[in-house]
Amino acid sequence: MINFGRGVPSADLIDVAGLAQAAGAASTANADASFGYGSPAGYQPLREWIAARHGVDAGSVLVTPGAMQAVALAVDLLVGGEDDTAGEVLVDRPTYDMVLRALAARPVTVRQLALGREWVEPVAAPGAAAVRRCVYAVPTFRNPDGATMALPERELLLERAALEGSAVIEDDPYQELRFDGPALPPLWRLGGLEQVVHVSSFSKTVCPGLRVGYVIADETRIEGLIAAANRTYITPSMFAQAVVHRYLLDGGLDAPLQRMRTELAARAELLCELLSEQLPQARFERPQGGYFVWLRLPSTLTASTLAAAAQRHGVVVAPGSGFLVDGGGEHCVRLCFAAEPPNRIAEGVRRLAAAAREADTREADTRESGAPGGSQQAAGRPQLGEEAVLADPA
Incomplete structure (x- = not known):
């Protein structure tokens, strides 16, 4: 995992x-x-x-x-x-x-x-x-x-x-x-x-x-x-x-800190490049430090659905709703780039992108299952990798 x-x-x-x-x-x-x-x-x-x-x-x-x-x-x-x-x-x-x-x-x-x-x-x-x-x-x-x-x-x-x-x-x-x-x-x-x-x-x-x-x-x-x-x-x-x-x-602390900063910078850069390539419809800010990237998902995809699909693909993410007390965060996930070495970051993003495509299809099918003309809607709906509306970050 x-x-x-x-x-x-x-x-x-x-x-x-x-x-x-x-x-x-x-x-x-x-x-x-x-x-x-x-x-x-x-x-x-x-x-x-x-x-x-x-x-x-x-x-x-x-x-x-x-x-x-x-x-x-x-x-x-x-x-x-x-x-x-x-x-x-x-x-x-x-x-x-x-x-x-x-x-x-x-x-x-x-x-x-x-x-x-x-x-x-x-x-x-x-x-x-x-x-x-x-x-x-x-x-x-x-x-x-x-x-x-x-x-x-x-x-x-x-x-x-x-x-x-x-x-x-x-x-x-x-x-x-x-x-x-x-x-x-x-x-x-x-x-x-x-x-x-x-x-x-x-x-x-x-x-x-x-x-x-x-x-x-x-x-x-x-x-x-x-x-x-x-x-x-x-x-x-x-x-x-x-x-x-x-x-x-x-x-002393300075040498270990410098080593960690150098490694974290490389991991953050790798994660952001891979997210841009493989999840182009998600949005995020490139970090200047720390451990985290806050991934904003398209409005067609909720964090809970993505997290469940990611688990099936062997990836754990943190849905955004856990970081708010009054609602919100349903279309955001937290990713920690400190927790995995570079080779596992690369594999993790590949799995996450596959999970996002699966989850997006599941959510679209759920929305359309009771709607007249669902198959026509499905043919025209945006997928990850095409145009989609971004959800509010909160």
Whole structure:
């Protein structure tokens, strides 16, 4: 099965030998710290390494078991947990599906809009206390569509949020995976740590299986997050964090990042060229970094039908509807070009194009089965590879 559906790096992008060496060193160099429970704040040497790289104090850093856990802790801190029904979270449209699932399990209201271009006022019952809310954004190479907020959009988002006192959770695991175009400052550099809770991860740049993410925030919020982490999982894995620290200490992050950027650029270019050739009626933006291409299908073809047909052809894709809470995405799919090596990308697109032709025929037959003169309609309907109307991207 060729998997374009999950946002992970393929095994050949991971420095297995370097991580094995780091694991061995972490086992012997500081065994007491690596093999014990440790602090809920995370492995202290790694906190200090992250702080130095970002130019902050170690007291402004929390190391977590993955970035998703960091986002969940931040949401609970900023808008309330299980006993608080007054919270509201603004998210981008579209946005990361796992965060939408996490928010759906909490007593918060989720409102989805084009952050940086749109804004909505909080909704509160008459006479009720002001709604506490926060903003969740993936401003750089967003999961799922690879979009990046322009600088004016970043500034406007922070300005609107500041006016009503809303904190911003910046989920930024792809910031350092830019392979084209000028870099943009992260939100926390623009708005400061008093306004922005910055979340990132080593899952996209070092190894997803180690599950090491982190938060950078003002020290008061970090203290609250540490207490919440201790209540939730006692401590993270000291050994996993010690391995990451040793890996970074021995070789640094810059060389692995450059290697990954070079490989991701080649894969993105290959995927886009093959999509243009074999699925010419679909549309997409060429990515400048990150992991994803957001494929807009013709209006004759839904993502759910394509996903089912692709599964039969041995390809996994992520339908767009999972990244929206209020409808939409029925004619979009997310493709991850990081998850497969080049030869499997090529075979995957070939299979996906065959699945699209099959799915388009199935949908047309379904539409026409009850219509008078269906055979005449079938003869004249557009197919993939001919003229077709593109669906709305949302």
